[in-house]
Amino acid sequence: DAKTTQPNSMESNEEEPVHLPCNHSTISGTDYIHWYRQLPSQGPEYVIHGLTSNVNNRMASLAIAEDRKSSTLILHRATLRDAAVYYCILRDVGGNFNKFYFGSGTKLNVKP
Amino acid sequence: SAVISQKPSRDICQRGTSLTIQCQVDSQVTMMFWYRQQPGQSLTLIATANQGSEATYESGFVIDKFPISRPNLTFSTLTVSNMSPEDSSIYLCSAGGENQPQHFGDGTRLSIL
Numbered sequence: 001d002a003k004t005t006q007p008n009s010m011e012s013n014e015e016e017p018v019h020l021p022c023n024h025s026t027i028s029g030t031d032y033i034h035w036y037r038q039l040p041s042q043g044p045e046y047v048i049h050g051l052t053s054n055v056n057n058r059m060a061s062l063a064i065a066e067d068r069k070s071s072t073l074i075l076h077r078a079t080l081r082d083a084a085v086y087y088c089i090l091r092d093v094g095g096n097f098n099k100f101y102f103g104s105g106t107k108l109n110v111k112p
Numbered sequence: 113s114a115v116i117s118q119k120p121s122r123d124i125c126q127r128g129t130s131l132t133i134q135c136q137v138d139s140q141v142t143m144m145f146w147y148r149q150q151p152g153q154s155l156t157l158i159a160t161a162n163q164g165s166e167a168t169y170e171s172g173f174v175i176d177k178f179p180i181s182r183p184n185l186t187f188s189t190l191t192v193s194n195m196s197p198e199d200s201s202i203y204l205c206s207a208g209g210e211n212q213p214q215h216f217g218d219g220t221r222l223s224i225l
Contacts (some may be wrong), residue, residue: 035212100206102147
């Protein structure tokens with residue numbers, strides 16, 4: 001399974017942008033980069049995913065390095081509700097039955 | 113996006129007993145998975161629930177301990193057998209299509225006395 005490396009924790013101020021980094025130096029050509037977040041006492045929630053190009057949706061943006069060995073999840077304006085554990089996951093759609101293997105994630109704390 | 117419902121949401125069980133957790137999806141999906149999340153930890157994949165055939169287990173998980181059924185494209189069960197305190201965890205199911213985001217239930221919080 002391709003591995004990801006994320007900082008254990010990060011802190012942000014409310015209404016400021018947040019950049020959550022993820023390193024995945026062993027990524028393969030068929031690995032999609034997925035981001036999920038887990039709010040307290042809930043199951044993980046899909047945030048965004050991409051393959052090579054940067055992606056935007058209503059929740060966040062995903063910036064993918066040109067060599068694909070790293071990516072950054074961008075929350076444009078953090079709110080208190082964004083305090084969660086954020087997981088960067090590589091999903092092999094070329095095989096491995098589309099499985100998700102979660103790493104340890106980044107715990108984001110948002111200060112008012 | 114699929115909506116996932118898990119039952120029960122929590123339970124307290126006696127050592128040596130078994131508990132079956134149900135996962136219902138509001139639409140047909142190709143992929144269903146079961147995870148365990150121990151206190152303060154990340155999620156660990158237990159197995160892939162295959163419709164109409166035996167589940168595919170990850171290393172460290174066996175069918176005798178975690179039998180899984182998937183009778184159709186919207187439903188799966190996970191049984192935690194012969195429970196011990198070490199099985200106290202949150203058990204989560206996820207579902208989705210191939211190459212599509214997975215959606216998760218809120219989990220079953222299991223405590224073993």
